[in-house]
Amino acid sequence: MPQAPNDLPLADKDPEVARLVRAEDVRQRDTIRLIASENYASRAVLEATGSSLTNKYAEGYPRKRYYEGMEVIDPLEELAIERAKRLFGAEHANVQPYSGSPANLATLLALCDPGDTILGLSLPAGGHLTHGWKVSATGIYYNAVQYGVRKDDHRIDMDQVRDLARTHRPKLIWCGHSAYPRILDFAAFAEIAQEVGAYLAADIAHIAGLVAGGVHPDPVPHCDVVTSTTHKTLRGPRGGLILCRAEHARAIDRAVFPGLQGGPHNHVTAAKAVAFGEALAPAFRDYARNVVANARALGEALVERGYDLVTGGTDNHLLLVDLTKTGISGRTAAKALDACAIEANGNAIPFDPRKPFDPSGLRVGLAALTSRGLATEHMTEVANLMDEVIRHAAAREGGVEDDFRDRIRGRVREFLSPFPAPGLPG
Ligand code: DSN
Numbered sequence: 001m002p003q004a005p006n007d008l009p010l011a012d013k014d015p016e017v018a019r020l021v022r023a024e025d026v027r028q029r030d031t032i033r034l035i036a037s038e039n040y041a042s043r044a045v046l047e048a049t050g051s052s053l054t055n056k057y058a059e060g061y062p063r064k065r066y067y068e069g070m071e072v073i074d075p076l077e078e079l080a081i082e083r084a085k086r087l088f089g090a091e092h093a094n095v096q097p098y099s100g101s102p103a104n105l106a107t108l109l110a111l112c113d114p115g116d117t118i119l120g121l122s123l124p125a126g127g128h129l130t131h132g133w134k135v136s137a138t139g140i141y142y143n144a145v146q147y148g149v150r151k152d153d154h155r156i157d158m159d160q161v162r163d164l165a166r167t168h169r170p171k172l173i174w175c176g177h178s179a180y181p182r183i184l185d186f187a188a189f190a191e192i193a194q195e196v197g198a199y200l201a202a203d204i205a206h207i208a209g210l211v212a213g214g215v216h217p218d219p220v221p222h223c224d225v226v227t228s229t230t231h232k233t234l235r236g237p238r239g240g241l242i243l244c245r246a247e248h249a250r251a252i253d254r255a256v257f258p259g260l261q262g263g264p265h266n267h268v269t270a271a272k273a274v275a276f277g278e279a280l281a282p283a284f285r286d287y288a289r290n291v292v293a294n295a296r297a298l299g300e301a302l303v304e305r306g307y308d309l310v311t312g313g314t315d316n317h318l319l320l321v322d323l324t325k326t327g328i329s330g331r332t333a334a335k336a337l338d339a340c341a342i343e344a345n346g347n348a349i350p351f352d353p354r355k356p357f358d359p360s361g362l363r364v365g366l367a368a369l370t371s372r373g374l375a376t377e378h379m380t381e382v383a384n385l386m387d388e389v390i391r392h393a394a395a396r397e398g399g400v401e402d403d404f405r406d407r408i409r410g411r412v413r414e415f416l417s418p419f420p421a422p423g424l425p426g
Contacts, residue, residue, distance in 0.1 A: 213288020
């Protein structure tokens with residue numbers, strides 16, 4: 001058969017990009033990846049993401065499109081919707097959001113008018129930009145009021161949520177977070193929302209895999225809308241998802257398209273369907289349980305080595321380490337760890353006296369390492385490696401000596417070698 005034009009493999013067509021992609025494969029393989037919002041998607045998810053579906057336009061919804069050629073795209077999107085509804089027990093699912101931030105903006109577009117009051121967890125307390133933080137569109141176009149955590153135990157202050165809701169009568173209340181290590185009490189949020197006549201929206205981007213795996217309380221029965229990304233603990237492709245009650249289905253669908261987005265990313269829709277299928281399998285429940293067990297075990301190992309954890313520990317997949325006592329910031333620690341092939345991010349802690357770009361905390365998540373098969377007994381070595389690097393950097397004003405860096409990188413490579421990284425070439 002003659003070869004189609006433009007049909008060369010990446011390595012031949014564009015060796016420069018191919019080299020960088022391969023370098024990232026190797027980096028992900030040889031790094032202790034602890035960024036709480038990241039994971040390793042399966043080979044099947046990566047394959048669907050890299051498929052011919054990227055070539056197709058499909059503005060609209062199944063059976064109501066503005067384009068032809070939908071005999072594959074329609075059943076595919078229907079399959080993704082059906083699996084998402086089954087996975088979360090939701091009345092309606094929209095699988096088209098490009099990611100979590102557009103999903104949150106679509107929720108506001110669907111349920112609020114510009115200028116309406118919304119109430120969400122503030123960014124410095126562990127919330128997300130899109131829950132009304134001042135520099136986000138959600139804080140610019142809406143009258144955003146923010147709740148926080150208690151000063152003494154750094155847990156969400158439900159009394160403050162209730163007081164603010166009574167005073168400001170928000171149209172919508174957000175619950176959800178990007179850096180909060182404890183379980184959310186969706187029933188308590190729902191009670192407050194009901195009392196003040198607000199919609200309740202949960203952003204479960206970080207914990208979707210834990211909810212699907214049955215190790216975090218379920219927001220769906222309590223919320224009008226539930227938004228998520230699909231690529232964090234849920235372990236799918238980079239993308240977003242909205243679940244809602246049937247009464248909001250039309251408003252949500254119209255907000256996503258044509259309100260906010262154009263054509264859905266069909267290759268990502270296919271990969272979402274694959275990920276939802278994976279999460280419906282019994283093995284995913286074990287995965288979710290192991291993520292939480294690993295986070296607890298790493299937290300305990302760090303506490304044994306003298307570290308302070310915000311709230312004292314964790315109920316979910318992440319830890320927020322307060323590095324104040326070490327004398328270096330979270331950002332400096334993250335940079336030193338990164339030099340040594342241990343990847344985490346600097347993160348504000350509640351009431352942080354430092355600036356957001358150079359905060360006091362280090363956020364650490366266990367979703368990715370658990371996907372490689374690491375278990376609680378391996379967390380001692382993860383804690384040892386982290387501790388050695390942080391102490392080394394703290395003694396050198398953040399600096400990392402070359403021979404120390406090379407030694408730790410070698411240890412990390414050896415430590416990870418029995419745990420192949422899913423989806424990556426060896
Ligand atoms: N940036 C994501 C995270 O790291 O939590 C949230 O948007």
